[in-house]
Amino acid sequence: xxxxxxxxxxxxxxxxxxxxxxxxxxxxxxxxxxxxxxxxxxxxxxxxxxxxxxxxxxxxxxxxxxxxxxxxxxxxxxxxxxxxxxxxxxxxxxxxxxxxxxxxxxxxxx
Amino acid sequence: xxxxxxxxxxxxxxxxxxxxxxxxxxxxxxxxxxxxxxxxxxxxxxxxxxxxxxxxxxxxxxxxxxxxxxxxxxxxxxxxxxxxxxxxxxxxxxxxxxxxxxxxxxxxxxxxxxxxxxxxxxxxxxxxxxxxxxxxxxxxxxxxxxxxxxxxxxxxxxxxxxxxxxxxxxxxxxxxxxxxxx
Numbered sequence: 001x002x003x004x005x006x007x008x009x010x011x012x013x014x015x016x017x018x019x020x021x022x023x024x025x026x027x028x029x030x031x032x033x034x035x036x037x038x039x040x041x042x043x044x045x046x047x048x049x050x051x052x053x054x055x056x057x058x059x060x061x062x063x064x065x066x067x068x069x070x071x072x073x074x075x076x077x078x079x080x081x082x083x084x085x086x087x088x089x090x091x092x093x094x095x096x097x098x099x100x101x102x103x104x105x106x107x108x109x110x
Numbered sequence: 111x112x113x114x115x116x117x118x119x120x121x122x123x124x125x126x127x128x129x130x131x132x133x134x135x136x137x138x139x140x141x142x143x144x145x146x147x148x149x150x151x152x153x154x155x156x157x158x159x160x161x162x163x164x165x166x167x168x169x170x171x172x173x174x175x176x177x178x179x180x181x182x183x184x185x186x187x188x189x190x191x192x193x194x195x196x197x198x199x200x201x202x203x204x205x206x207x208x209x210x211x212x213x214x215x216x217x218x219x220x221x222x223x224x225x226x227x228x229x230x231x232x233x234x235x236x237x238x239x240x241x242x243x244x245x246x247x248x249x250x251x252x253x254x255x256x257x258x259x260x261x262x263x264x265x266x267x268x269x270x271x272x273x274x275x276x277x278x279x280x281x282x283x284x285x286x287x288x289x290x291x292x
Binding site for chain 2: 029030
């Protein structure tokens with residue numbers, strides 16, 4: 001037997017169903033979330049990215065000093081270093097390390 | 111065959127796959143938006159909070175153990191977003207007044223034909239925050255009392271008490287409105 005309480009529950013559920021029917025799936029909502037996921041940088045990413053960049057800068061500064069002291073027996077290598085210059089090589093290495101961080105961090109998690 | 115919530119959540123947790131997460135957003139957005147719309151009484155605010163909830167869910171997806179349903183886990187995050195939003199407005203009563211003001215402006219601007227939704231939202235606005243939350247979780251989101259307890263972190267008995275009190279208030283309000291109309 002249906003009690004008055006059951007009757008009110010059914011009425012309340014129906015009222016919620018009618019009200020919630022006005023909220024339809026919205027593609028723009030999904031797009032907004034996707035865009036924010038693509039842009040978001042969480043504290044973990046920023047801390048790791050910052051640490052990675054600082055480490056790369058430190059390593060690169062030491063590498064320049066090392067590279068200046070290098071002597072090559074091979075004429076081709078010597079010519080290459082003379083042509084490109086130590087600073088350019090250090091810049092390329094730094095860029096590679098930074099690019100690796102940029103690629104790896106967002107692909108793991110926002 | 112489409113992957114279920116558990117499989118998609120597992121894929122997102124393991125690889126950070128955003129396309130898999132988008133499927134979860136498509137699947138659950140109406141549930142979360144409806145729940146927050148009924149809780150706040152404001153469509154725009156509810157959509158903002160729902161977006162924040164999905165972003166947070168993506169970041170915290172590794173914490174989803176799979177013991178309960180993905181829906182309950184997601185609703186818990188959405189509920190936390192709602193509470194934080196209300197706290198930012200200092201007092202729930204002041205926030206409710208602001209929601210109502212926003213709602214009135216929104217209704218005038220969009221000429222939104224709400225009908226039942228307006229009656230329902232008005233009745234819900236007379237409930238306490240926790241009564242409104244558990245009523246919405248059970249009657250709008252289709253959760254059991256146990257699931258509502260899981261989402262809110264309240265004991266099951268407390269949830270049942272709030273539901274009974276909330277229903278009694280809504281019943282009185284709706285019957286009062288009907289009496290005026292007759």
